[in-house]
């Protein structure tokens with residue numbers, strides 16, 4: 001446990017049983033944002049008022065601000081190279097006030113996406129500060145997580161200056177956004193208005209406040225009907241957008257959205273994207289529905305099914321795994337290039353293979369719970385963001401396409417890149433702060449932690465695993481849990497000391513390699529010794545062939561490694577004679593299968 005985390009337990013902000021401590025606190029903000037985006041002018045102009053509440057016991061002198069779109073500035077630190085189309089001059093401040101008093105923005109020559117700002121007077125504990133910013137930036141021609149999808153379709157994400165997270169175990173989050181790692185955000189309230197040219201539609205996070213002001217009657221009627229409809233309704237077609245019969249015909253329209261207690265807001269705007277919508281019951285107990293929308297190019301054949309795919313995702317994930325009702329009132333899937341999640345928004349590519357389109361959108365929707373509902377520090381603990389989304393992606397995939405196809409896809413996308421790469425970079429412990437990773441980021445964030453969660457589910461059984469997962473989620477949703485809160489909660493709720501499991505999966509350089517030690521005759525069958533060469537507590541199938549030509553499979557969960565992480569003895573009760581034995585890990589792929597087989601010696 002790092003010293004700063006030990007200190008959080010000592011201070012009582014976190015509790016050793018896995019709950020938030022008696023002294024737990026977190027800060028929050030109220031954001032009032034007005035944006036204007038008037039293509040073909042590429043300048044996005046914004047004005048915002050932030051009321052930031054300091055709930056911490058600390059006096060804050062130098063808050064950190066996140067200016068994510070500064071990643072487009074020449075010289076910004078990046079995980080990847082930048083093409084000329086990617087570069088812009090970044091965020092330009094037109095005015096800054098603190099508690100109503102104009103102050104200059106303080107820019108260091110070598111600071112980009114994360115910048116400190118000295119307040120004229122310190123922000124005392126349990127006090128608040130009012131900040132206002134007027135800023136503008138040029139939207140990037142090349143689009144990934146944000147930017148121009150095409151000249152008249154823009155994806156606005158990370159577009160507003162925000163106060164970085166200040167927390168109890170790390171202080172200010174000063175990490176730079178390099179386009180590899182993801183985000184860490186407080187739960188804030190947002191009022192956002194977006195002014196666009198008359199014929200543009202805006203989709204985004206939060207409750208759509210003024211549909212009757214910006215939509216013409218037919219589109220309005222369809223939109224309203226979609227909020228309780230099961231079947232997909234086309235709210236606006238390309239032809240209707242071209243004939244200017246969708247949006248109110250003034251020079252510009254201002255679209256308004258409101259969301260409380262969300263970690264971020266994101267918007268898309270277009271003058272030609274097709275708009276589909278329906279809804280789905282996400283909470284069977286109350287019959288609460290969520291709106292499901294899609295926005296896409298008329299040419300994207302897979303997106304014609306996207307509302308249905310997303311309805312299925314919301315439904316299945318709400319009822320099965322994680323099995324917590326979808327916590328928002330809507331989601332919108334926008335065709336772009338990102339494969340990226342945002343609260344109530346998804347930005348996904350169009351694919352020729354609709355099965356893959358569904359797979360990707362299910363993964364992005366799964367992120368609603370981890371990281372958004374759970375307030376994960378994605379930048380540092382990607383294992384709790386991508387790791388959980390990848391585990392849920394596998395579980396819903398199993399329901400969609402069957403175990404065999406889901407296993408094949410999971411092995412190919414999520415496991416083989418790790419297990420078949422013996423580089424020391426690939427076996428760094430999963431707990432390693434992800435903001436320090438480059439090469440091993442992907443496997444440490446996605447496949448490896450997901451394999452651990454899925455091994456845990458199998459070992460505990462669904463009912464016990466659900467109790468642990470839901471208990472942890474109940475304790476921490478809307479807060480900022482760290483891996484130790486999750487491990488301790490599972491231990492506490494299940495009443496088991498699972499530290500041997502956590503240690504091997506998340507805190508070690510272990511990998512998966514099991515080998516047959518010995519096969520010996522016992523009183524009622526056989527005793528099989530399995531060596532755990534790689535040290536990871538993985539489940540395993542013993543595929544048995546008998547001398548009479550019959551076969552059988554004995555499955556063992558990761559529980560066989562609870563007593564001794566290096567060696568397990570498995571009893572195989574049988575009256576038959578074993579001819580051959582093979583260890584098969586399934587999705588828990590084995591790094592070295594040459595030691596997985598045993599055969600009776602020929603006589």
Ligand SMILES: [Zn+2]
Nearest residue numbers: 363367386389
């Ligand atoms: Zn993801």
